[in-house]
Amino acid sequence: MANLTLVIDAMGGDRGPSIVVAALARALQSFPDVNFIVTGDEPRLKALFARESKVNKNLDLTRLTIHHTTQIVHMDDKPGECLRKKQDSSMRVAIDYVAEGKADACVSAGNTGALMAMAYLHIKTLPGVIRPALVAPIPTAGGSQGFLLDLGANPVCDAETLFQFGVMGTVLAKEMVGVSEPKVALLNMGTEEIKGPDVVKQAGLLLAQSPSINYRGFIEGSDLFTGKADVVVCDGFTGNIALKSCEGMAKLVFDHFQASMKDHWLSKALAWLLVKRQRKSWQWLNPDQYNGASLIGLRGVVVKSHGNASANAFYSAITHAIKEAQIQLPERIQAQVEAVLSEQS
Amino acid sequence: MANLTLVIDAMGGDRGPSIVVAALARALQSFPDVNFIVTGDEPRLKALFARESKVNKNLDLTRLTIHHTTQIVHMDDKPGECLRKKQDSSMRVAIDYVAEGKADACVSAGNTGALMAMAYLHIKTLPGVIRPALVAPIPTAGGSQGFLLDLGANPVCDAETLFQFGVMGTVLAKEMVGVSEPKVALLNMGTEEIKGPDVVKQAGLLLAQSPSINYRGFIEGSDLFTGKADVVVCDGFTGNIALKSCEGMAKLVFDHFQASMKDHWLSKALAWLLVKRQRKSWQWLNPDQYNGASLIGLRGVVVKSHGNASANAFYSAITHAIKEAQIQLPERIQAQVEAVLSEQS
Incomplete structure (x- = not known):
């Protein structure tokens, strides 16, 4: 299996990036073939990963890239405004990685409306798909x-x-x-x-x-x-x-x-x-293991974690995203949608 | 408090009239001031009450009237057809008692759509109320x-x-x-x-x-x-x-x-x-004690029991109906609706 790259929005959830970093530390160990990009406040993320490294000496941070971003999408931000004004947010940059084919999947615990709007506009739906779900x-x-x-x-x-x-x-x-x-x-x-x-x-x-x-x-x-x-x-x-x-x-x-x-x-x-x-x-x-709602029908994998997910729950969302990327879920959905559309015509 | 009269549709539920009769036997004892009318197959109901009387020698059946009906509204009957064709059903006769002011409240475990249609058409909504709920x-x-x-x-x-x-x-x-x-x-x-x-x-x-x-x-x-x-x-x-x-x-x-x-x-x-x-x-x-959904906004009290209610659950529905009749819920709703309508005008 080719190496996968996952991008994680670290600033999205209600409980701050420490949850995300703890989940990522676990994921780095469980998935030795996956590369991770994390978007957010670089100094804060560096400090959190340094702390994780102290606890766990074997943590392999060579497969981790931190992409510094200057903005945060808040839970009460309006999706339309985020599209226009939050172009350097951790969420938007994560979505762009998938949109540009530089990452196979994205996970965010942030504002659902904003995530959907960004994914819909920038990653776009598969041919024939009316709306992502x-x-x-x-x-x-x-x-x-x-x-x-x-x-x-x-x-x-x-x-x-x-x-x-x-x-x-x-x-x-x-x-x-x-x-x-x-x-x-x-x-x-x-x-x-x-x-x-x-x-x-x-x-x-x-x-x-x-x-x-x-x-x-x-x-x-x-x-x-x-x-x-x-x-x-x-x-x-x-x-x-x-x-x-x-x-x-x-x-x-x-x-x-x-x-x-x-x-x-x-x-x-x-x-x-x-x-x-x-x-x-x-x-x-x-409930932790059910955390991770997928936005499907897009030209890429986007998984939404619950806003106040624990580290274990966020880890589950990461595993869902990896599995969807591994089985190339978007391509399989596209094939099925095409088959059904040809039945109808 | 004036004596209340409650009418019970005995044939409505999934589990047959034995459940209803068991609940009624209990209600006859708990509510010594309430008269009960039960609509349904008279021979069958008489046999069931005779059995209850054997178990419970103190059962006072003088406050019970059986109104024989020849039809049953089934769970999959269409409401519109029931309105036209099931005029001697246990459900319709029960509704008519309330519509004609001969009973203070009605309880049925039957087809929800038919019950609502009959209640709406025959008992009618209170003045100013758009739809019963x-x-x-x-x-x-x-x-x-x-x-x-x-x-x-x-x-x-x-x-x-x-x-x-x-x-x-x-x-x-x-x-x-x-x-x-x-x-x-x-x-x-x-x-x-x-x-x-x-x-x-x-x-x-x-x-x-x-x-x-x-x-x-x-x-x-x-x-x-x-x-x-x-x-x-x-x-x-x-x-x-x-x-x-x-x-x-x-x-x-x-x-x-x-x-x-x-x-x-x-x-x-x-x-x-x-x-x-x-x-x-x-x-x-x-869940038994929550059994009994009320159809409110009507000129009378109608309580719908769950179709497969147990005798205890059906008894709860009876107690809800009695309480609503005792506090004259329709009159109180009418007063409040009138007050709100006058605020708006």
Whole structure:
């Protein structure tokens, strides 16, 4: 395998570059064939890497390049303004590396809107792709993995765009998880054909007509994680609400579990024993490993980490980006989109 | 307090009338001042009540009337056809009791679309109310309760309708939970003012302008249960997706908890002890007690139970309906809507 180059926006997240540097130190060791470029405040990054080197004498920094940038895209910056005014930001310079073919993939924990706008304008979509989509892996019953898209890149979508999301999601499930004929479904407020908005019904007709898609109809939110579908398609507004509502529910349950353990020494002891015994079994539900939403449909790999990701979670986002670059995900999506477009014509 | 009369559709749920009769037997004992009418297949209902009477000698069936009906609204029936062809269904007859003022409230576990259509057409909306909304209580951190609406009665809404949902939700949080100035928020894909569809932004402006509403802006799905809002407003498509996605997530977590307990005797023992100790603490998250979505904005009380509710869950739906009738929720909503309309004019 040829050497890959990954570019990392170090200044994007809520928690500062120290998280990114810690994740990168781990990645430098796990991926000896990957070169890393990191964009951001050079003096600060140098100091952080020096500290990492002290802890870990074997850290190979020869595969690391620091590209100094003078601007930061903040979480509340407007995407349009970032496009015009933040041309020397750590995010924009990282995107440019991919756009110019000098890096195979980019990871950022920064402002999602700005990242999408920059990627869309500078890396550009693949031929035939209407809109890029933000997609994330989701856990499914039995320990497997599905994909939900779009998660917010496109708040409103037409039927053809939703159809293309189904096509691109199919490629992801095949190439990233190894599902041979990924089941595709549209997220809707009921499973009956008469249910839901017209655009969802029209997208259903397009998906049903395509021989390349294993279309299974509508599914409800309650079936997001049951494995009824490997690829769940919706507009970005709906996907964002669905995913974040699930986050909220999971947090409610786990917080209550933790809080309720504090009320009595026996509860605490039981919980401690249980967590100790069960850690491995729960690992597949650990949100850290699901960190990293991919912006797909572009002429390059762009992965968005959660803004307040931990070092472990940011490391997961890096591993997603490396895997997508290794399997040449954009080229595979392009091939599938071309095949589907030729079916239609 | 004057005697209340509640009408129950016994044939609506997925699990048949035995669930309903078991819940009713319990309600007859808990609410000695309430009269019950039950609509459905009389011979079958009589047999079920006879069985209940054998188990419980004190069951007072003098406050129960069985109204025999010959038709059933099935879960996959189309609402429009039910309106025309199912005039002697258990659901329609129950709705008519409320429409004609012969009952104070109605509970059904049947086809949601048909129930809404019948209620809208026959019970009708309150003066000034654009559309009725389906609303459910949701748990919030700290053991309190919020409300989410709409849950599917109105897949697409205009800004004025969303605004009215905020007004009606405020009344619910005040009267049902006792919150003095309920915090109202719109469910959106971000908290910044520029985020989300235009209709949500317009609804935000309307809510912000109203002196009667304690409007707190947009919230994301991740804050549904944090108590940031007592009333969360969205269109029915979005609310349905959010609520059912949360159901899916909760089921994933609890199923995995149960499954992971089966792998080793020690895990099983620990889990048993933990559940025993923690049952009370988890009670506020028990989905049964949240069963019962209310159709509000109508000239009467209509409560929709989950289709596959257990007897305990159906009993919860009955208690919600009784409480709404006791506090005369429709009259209170009407007063608030009139007050807000006069502010606007």
